[in-house]
Amino acid sequence: MDAAAFDAAFWITTAAILGLLVLSGFFSGSETALTAASRGKLRAATDKGSKGAERALKITEDNESLIGSVLLGNNLVNILATSLATALFTRLLGESGVALATLIMTLLVLIFAEVLPKTYAITNPETAATRVAPVIQVVILVFAPVVGAVRVFVRWVLGLFGVKTDPDSQILAVREEIAGALNLGHSEGVVEKEDRDRILGALDLADRTVEEVMLHRSGIEMINADADPSEILQQCLESSHTRLPVFKDDPENIVGLIHAKDLLRAMYRLMEGAESSMEALKSFKIADIAMPPYFVPDTTSLDDQMRQFLRRRTHFALVVDEYGALQGLITLEDILEEIVGEITDEFDPDADHTITVAEDGHYWIDGQMTIRDFNRATDYQLPDDEANTVAGLVIHEAQMIPTVGQAFSFHGFRFEVVARENNRLTRLKIRPLEAQLRPRSEA
Incomplete structure (x- = not known):
């Protein structure tokens, strides 16, 4: 190797190669940082006054331009650096160079232009994105004409194969992310x-309907408008509910x-000062103090229904189907329970015991327990497309109304009917099929 080869041209070329490697590392790290950075965190930083975060947020709004410009710059410097290195080593070593x-x-x-900068960028994506945003913004402006032409050409080529591209579409919805x-x-x-569970429950409100969480009409406690006032009073005092529907005939x-409250207030006014309190009750008419019923379709989303409750300042609605037939009732508490889980008070002492785990690994549940509540309690994923309750799922899959003692296996679980009232499955025993059951202890 001739010492004359190490002249000014050699050192200039070497410096250019090193500079191009630095630029390559910058482009690689910038691509990783800007694509990996959380837009939510960038938005929070922007709200606090960070100009770099504001630029990064604006840049990431058009990922196609961002990726195109960065890749163009990265490929330019990589190819140029490789060409200069090839010319330099060929000059020094001949063809073997x-x-x-x-x-x-x-x-x-690989080390200095890819792995190292990308590792740093993926470790601190928001910080790195904020720092590189001003330079990348200029790069995008400079390369905009070339990137625009490339985008048109790429879409044309993809169109030849029947692939339609929508640059404004998101690969994943925000909720899925x-x-x-x-x-x-x-x-x-x-x-x-x-x-x-709370956050996912809130996100699911728009996708779930009142039909899925309502109390079925078979479980609704009602007041007969034609009943004796004393019977109505006794029913209200014994009921665990503060609001009750009133029916006639x-x-x-x-x-x-x-x-x-309205019932007790009205009855107290009738009885106050009367010589015969019970006689005064006979003139009481429940229709005089009853509020008009509020009906909602069973297809209403929980999100819309919660907004209606808040707007109307009421907590109670009756659910009807497309024919106007009563299907059940829903309250604001039912919707809130989809977010925070079961809400109980002193009148619901057994509400949080709807599911128990036996020593042999079985789950004992009420047949009317919703599939969603079972999934939340156990972290399993029983499908709820065809039925709202676990009993409904068993009936749907069995294509019959099972008798006590019958067992079925589907969706990775074994279901056994423990109790039944008329056509309702009131008690079920469930276990995952892959679970290793421990032997049941003898009494």
């Missing part, structure tokens, strides 16, 4: 199960809604 230049440049680009992040965080132990014919 080509292989050496390829090996050395591969290692340099949040749900995926929560589930990943829960699996890694970062997010508590209760926190995950037929339970399907709901004529009003009575609040326990």
Whole structure:
């Protein structure tokens, strides 16, 4: 190797190669930082006055232009650096310098222009995105004409194969991104199960209907408008509910809604100062204090229904189907329970014991427990497309109304009917099929 080869041209070329490697590392790290940065965190930083975060947020709004400009710049500097290195080593070593230049440049680009900057960027994506945003913004402006032409050409080529592109569409919906992040965080132990369930429950309100969470009409406690006033008073005092529907002649014919406070207040006024309090009650008419019933379609989303409750300042609605037939009732509490879980008070002492785990690994549940509540309690994923309750799922899959003692296996679980009243399955025993059951202890 001639010492004259190490002249000014050699050192200038070497410096140019090193500078191009630095630029390559900058483009690689910028691409990773801007694509990995959380737009939510960038928005929060922008709201606090960060100009860099504001630029980064604006840049990431058009990912196609961002990726196109960064890739164009990265490929330009990589190809130019490789060409200069090949020319330099060929000058020094002749034809054998080509292989050496390829090996050395591969290692340099891999370590210093790819792995190192991308590792830093993925470790601190928001910080890195904020720092590189001003420079990348200029790069996008400079390369905009070339990137625009490339985008048109790429879409034309894809169109030849029948592929339609929509640059404004998101690969994942925001809700799916949040749900995926929560589930990943829960699996890694970062997010508590209760926190995950609450957030996912709030996100699900728009996709769930009142039919899925309502109390079925078979479980509604009602007041007969023609009943004796003393019987009505006793029923209200013994009831665990403060609001009760009022029907006339037929339970399907709901004529009003009575609040326990209104009932007691009205009856107290009748009895106050009367010589015979019970005689005064005979003139009481429940229709005089009953509020008009509020009916909602069973297809209303929980999100819309909650807004209606808040707007109307009421907590109670009767659910009807497309024919106007009564299907059930829904309250604001029912909707809130989809977010925070079961809400109980002193009148619901057994409400939080709807599911128990036996020593042999079986789950004992009420047949009317909703599939969603079962999934939340056990972290399993029974499908709720065809039925709202676990009993309904068993009937749907069995294509019959099972008798006590019958057992079925589907969706990875074994279901056994423990109790039945008329055509309702009131008690079920469930276990995962893959579970290793412990032998039941003898009495």
